[in-house]
Amino acid sequence: MATTYRICPRSGLQFDTAAEKLMRFHAVAGVLALLVGGIMALGVILTRWPAIKLLPADTFYMVLTAHGIDMLIFWIIFFEMAVLIFASSTLLRCRLAMPKLAWVASILMVIGAIMTNVAIFQGESSVMFTSYVPMQAKPHFYLGLILFAVGALLICFIFLGTLVVAKAEKTYEGSIPLVTFGALTACIIAIFTIASGAIILIPTFLWSLGYIREIDSLMYRVVWWGLGHSSQQINVSAHVAIWYAIAAIVFGAKPMSEKVSRTAFFLYILFLQLASAHHLLSDPGLSSEWKIVNTSYFMYFAVLASMIHGMTVPGAIEQAQRLKGYNKGLFEWLRKAPWGNPAFSSMFLSLIGFGFLGGISGVMMGAEQLNMLIHNTIYVPGHFHATVVIGTTLAFMGLTYFLVPVLFKREVLFPGFAKIQPYLFGLAMYVVALVMMGAGTLGVSRRHWDMAFAGAPMAYEWPGAAYLMMGLTGIFSCIAIVGGAGWILQIVLSILFGKKLEEGEIRSTPIPLTLPAPTTGSTVHPPATPGTMVLALIFLTAFILYYFVNWKYLSSLWGLS
Amino acid sequence: MSAILPPSERVWWNQPIDKLEFIWIAIAFIWSLTMFGMMIWWHIYGNQNLANETYKTTKEMFAAKAQAVVDQYTVRTETDKQVPVVKPPAGSDIYLIGRLWDWWPIYELEKGKTYKLHLSAMDYMHGFSLQPQNINIQVHPNYDHVVKITPTQAGTYSIVCNEYCGIGHHTMVGRVYVK
């Protein structure tokens, strides 16, 4: 079958027809996983809300396992595969390498996802998404994850292959775009991650079949988190790339400095794989030296990278806006931003929430000693709902508003709802993350069916404030679920019933990217970004205060040595 | 050019960095080093550092050691399950077992005295979560983790399990008295 290309009349982007189908497939598969995960979220939260306590314990743990896996693994990775294909074949305007293999990989991923879900809902695999040994799930629980990972790994290689195709067929000039560079970062980390996953999940699978007698629980945690945490850096790289992409699409924003932004991505590759230590700070058997070097990604160089992106993305927007004349005062550029455009508002809420809530809390609890205050409390899900929900999921949702007309060729239905959806989902999630962190600071456990300890001979009584926080978690989670369900409904209905849009020209040869001649010599000096700097300094102040408050709290505990 | 297109300058490496951007990078770098230094500083001057002392053990060996301490220093029992309340001498080695679904035994400690608390699990992993102090430590089977603890306030404390360990997880609560 000959390769054909479609030129999208709305964006000017060029889609390889085969790549386009794959993207749609992965986006839809991701949304379905989000739907299942979202229904599970309702079960989780209506049980953890002390006043409701909906489900019995065994169902709760089953539903929580499904929530973690469908959200964190299936939803996010399916969508990321679409992003990889987009960032390679679409942005580089070339054909996708090995489309047939890509289909095999995609089918493998779907089979894997279904298999693991079946295992979970059969009820004897309620081991949480971490599946810590020696607790054992059914063999097909692990096998599904392995198949899914193999599929994802193949698509990573297809991404790399597509970069090679573009280079060889000269479909672009110079360096790859920054967004593609970010996707490349995500892809490289993904390959490392999936390798760690294979190293631990394959033996675990054999163990569940009875071929291996025992798996050491500490070794499992060390290697598993090489998968579990490093894969969060895939998400960070992917959603940071999407921030840059949305800033470029909405504002035509150009990176403040290609050098800085690319170096920051590169720091992710260098240091992120160390991060599995974040989950082992309160474990026995590992030295403090090892913990300190690894948890800080060797002196916080990856945190440095995120702080850089956190400034350069809004900085790029500020420059673009100022060039358009929004020059009054510190913040006219921000006030006059298109707050009613859901792609932009999602992206900006994602950026702020990821930095202020997810970033600060993550670095705080990643300090070796401070981790003892937080380990396995509901603070941890509080933190990562700020990173993977506000950061990653919201960014993906925002991008989808752009993809519906461009990729699915449909008009987004209910534009009025689209305007408020990012705020409904995003801001409710801000509160959810905060109150979960609040409850966790008071000690409330994660993955825990009953904070009243029904049936325990020596029950502990949490302070009233902890109950209040969990009640608020319940209320705001429900609002967030309405926002999330609304998004799913809106996107699915738009794809099915939205007004069909013009398809655009179909060609049999790609149009290579031609750039305007370099403007050396007469470069316009980009405007300064004082507004962004003020935002960054507010962020830093919050960061420093919160960080040291927690050391103060730590110093009030029993002596430990 | 924008971030979704190749950089317009072929040699983007030589483009100067914006001044504010550079200042921010410098600040972020200093802050990163500060946070790194803070963990080391706390090891030298802080009083709350998690011990690294760990031994490989077996469930039987650990249980036997715990039993020996319980046999020697039990002062009374509590609840219907006759959980021993153990009052060991200050400075001694004490053993806490985590298992489905309790923490065993109950210790009665003296305020201001230091004890060598050994933690291990008999089956799955468990989570030692001392409340309302909020000290949280992962407990593994087959590892004997030795933590030196010095209670600083008198009172009744609970040990909640905060590593998911099955259907009875929420009933796994132990106790420590500090006199």
Ligand code: HEM
């Ligand atoms: C409105 C939507 C959501 C709500 C209300 C919600 C609520 C929750 C709550 C309350 C927990 C903690 C339960 C516990 O530890 O006892 C949890 C766990 C979790 N959530 Fe969500 N969540 C939502 C969306 C998401 C999304 C979009 C993701 C991923 C992208 C996600 C990933 C996770 C993961 C990985 C866990 C940990 C599961 C475990 O501990 O094994 N959640 N969620």
Ligand SMILES: [Cu+2]
């Ligand atoms: Cu337990």
